[in-house]
Amino acid sequence: MQHIRNFCIIAHIDHGKSTLADRLLQATKTISDRDMEDQVLDDMDLEKERGITIKSHAIQMNYEHNGKKYVFNLIDTPGHVDFSYEVSRSIASCEGALLIVDAAQGIQAQTISNLYLALGNDLEIIPVLNKIDLPSAEPEVVKDQIVDLLGCKREEIISASGKTGLGVESILEAICERIPPPKGDPAAPLQALIFDSVFNSFRGIIAYYKVINGEIHKGEKVKFFNTGHEYNADEVGILRLSLEPRDVVSTGDVGYIISGIKDAREVKVGDTITSSARPCEKGIQGFEDVKPMVFAGIYPVDTDDFEELRYSMEKLQLNDASLTWEPEASAALGFGFRCGFLGMLHMEIVQERLEREFNMTVITTVPNVSYIAHTTKGEVIHMNNPSDMPIATMLDFIEEPYIKANIITKTEFVGAVIKLCMDKRGTIVNQSYLTTDRVELVFELPLGEIVFDFYDKLKSISKGYASFDYTPIDYRQSDLVKLDILINSEQVDALSALIHRSRAHEFGKKICEKLKELIPRQQFQIAIQAAIGAKIVARENISAIRKDVTAKCYGGDISRKRKLLEKQKEGKKRMRQIGSVEVPQSAFMAVLKLD
């Protein structure tokens, strides 16, 4: 145990975490140069394309230093705010962390919040200044930032380059020398912290854990403390490039367990594995049931594909326990599912995985957060869908979730960032200078305001020089109204949104204008209206089409025209009928792309 080193890497997207991780694997001969595939740790296609790690993974390395043999467990962490709970459990499994900072870009908000998490867990931080070979690198400036932030000594910062391999040996040595070995009592009852799980179609759920106390044996009966389920530890082992079975995984080490679990929901990140024969008294602190933050309806494009979509969602959930869903019906879209996601990125990932892995094209409705409605009778209703809103006479008040947002940007963009957050009904609670030209701003914002286009806007107003991270804080009473959209007087349930009264007018106007662009003209006039209750707040008309006929249709025109009209019919097949109006699926996502 004295020679085990458990560590993770804290870095902002694109700061070179994966490349540097690959270098560590190479230098420790965990992987041969020949087998080296770029960014080994990210093995989902989607992750590679987006250049981010969606799910965390772990890998063990061996390293000899000063004649002693060390075992390293690198626990990889997801790099997006949607997955912050998983990050927190990964961090809780480590004794140390490499803080990787891009020498050209400096410290970003994401890095800071994860760093605080690591410091809160008493992790030993090894600062690494990466990409110092870049022409735009400003090593001295960024070193100042790191010293300011950590209170470390300048010479403790390791200069490195994932690209050239510079500094890799120094990092490996620092891991041995600076990171403490895990603490824990090998004789105590088993306590293993689950920090991740993956689904394998042949073997079921594989859970990754760190043994905090005691040891886990192959074949023994184990209990998952928080769910209460008991399993047989069919196989335990350590994580090399592939799974390596062992008879026992001991205190301080990181390993996996396969126990015939089929459903990812049974394996909760943060849960404690203990022995059924000699259970621990308490679970490891910090367990939380992760709750979805963002909700949206997912519907099959072709209404006949509902059952197939259900099957796909079930399959998807096997390896994505954080995805929740329940069937719902919409007058406009037919049968589908109301899904809960950890955040907007998670929503996009689910949508893309449905398309790539299950070949399902889906319509995703306007996302919303979870609101709490209080009725005049004192009932409390959790609303994951605007249609859950009680009628006006029954409604006492509504509460909406708030977050604390940390934004780090350059001084020149402070004004624009503050304006954006104010526009989004935010209040500024803190502003501090990290260096002379970098400012950390802290806001309290309604979560509902950031689910649409906040991040894109933030990036554009700051020319990309703003990073953003958030944590939920509480629910607050708000003057929210339900804005309905009517197409030729038919209410389109899938387009309803809950929105602050002060913004309802403008929002309604914009959405009507957008729908006017997206809905093709038909043989009759179409009225698009936005309404709060019975009050119309905005209206647009789509004029009737009077003439739709090709003038010339001779030899060469025939196949060209046929192809055009075939495409038109295909598009129409995917449209939804609202009353007698054909509405293309793009219209249901219109609100996401206003202005």
Added chain:
Amino acid sequence: MPGIYIHIPFCKQACHYCDFHFSTSQKMVVPMLRAMQKEITGRLQESANEETATVYFGGGTPSLVPPDELARMLGLLRENYRVQEDAEITLEANPDDLNDVYLRRLKEIGINRLSIGIQSFREQDLALMNRVHTAGEALDCVKRAQAAGFGNITIDLIYGIPGLENADWKKNLETAFGLQVPHISSYCLTVEPRTALAHFVQTGKVKPVDEQLASQQFRILMQRMNENGFAHYEISNFAKPGFLSRHNSSYWSGEKYIGIGPSAHSFDGKKRRWNLANNAQYAAKIQSGETYWEEETLTPAQRYNEYVMISLRTSRGCDLQQIEKNFGAEKRDYLLGEAAPYLLSGDLLREENILRLSEQGKLLADRIASDLFIV
């Protein structure tokens, strides 16, 4: 009985609305005609020794070609393609090319039908569309052609032109009727992408086609044609009895045709093929013996779609028995199912086994056809 289409890919200048294939440089006319003659002899087996009922010189501007060259081309066709004695032989012509000498020569070499691109009798319309000729030339050339012995003449007229009011359009039509031609093709001005006109509309230099005026003018067109004894036998084509375009009708009844020249299309009943739409590449590939066309074999669904699309545009209509015979009873029922809303709205009319577009339905021919498609 295949028709033969000969595409002459040259024009004096580009009309602003035109997206057909042509070049305004005439240096290459003769070498191009040689390449096309090589294509004519090279495709002999496709005619399967059937007689040829129609020959159509289209373009571009076929009236740019010297009569001797046209004669040479026709001679080659007659030698090889069993052109019928009474075959319909049409030449598209611009008014300014039709002088007396030229007309006499056309008559001599066997051209028996002229399609004259008049487009409008108003100078401002012709200027806006960048036509070569004047309104006066348009009137005169028809009279000259008639004097030269051409009875079978069709003229093109365009409506929906920005600035053309309904009264102007009616006047244009009266002028046309006064010419006593037996056939008129009339098109709504279409702003095709990548044309000068599209650019002018985009930049605001020309007002877009007013849809309401265009549809009113189409109705005026149908009404006035009817009153003057013309049959509306295809969306854009009107003829006195006995003067339907035999060549164009073959496109609309699914018959075979062979298209010669760059960008020309051919159809053998199942396969559509189209030649390269680039003069230089076409000529080079013909000379080097390389493939100069692309082709596509139609699936049954595509053949169904084409039949529905084309037949609805004609006065013969879409024949349910034909659908059943060629595509099966299931497709016939499908068609009727998809047609139901339009039968209800009166855009489609059913008479026994024939579906036809009503007058109001003709304004929406494209979307109706599309809705009846199989995809």
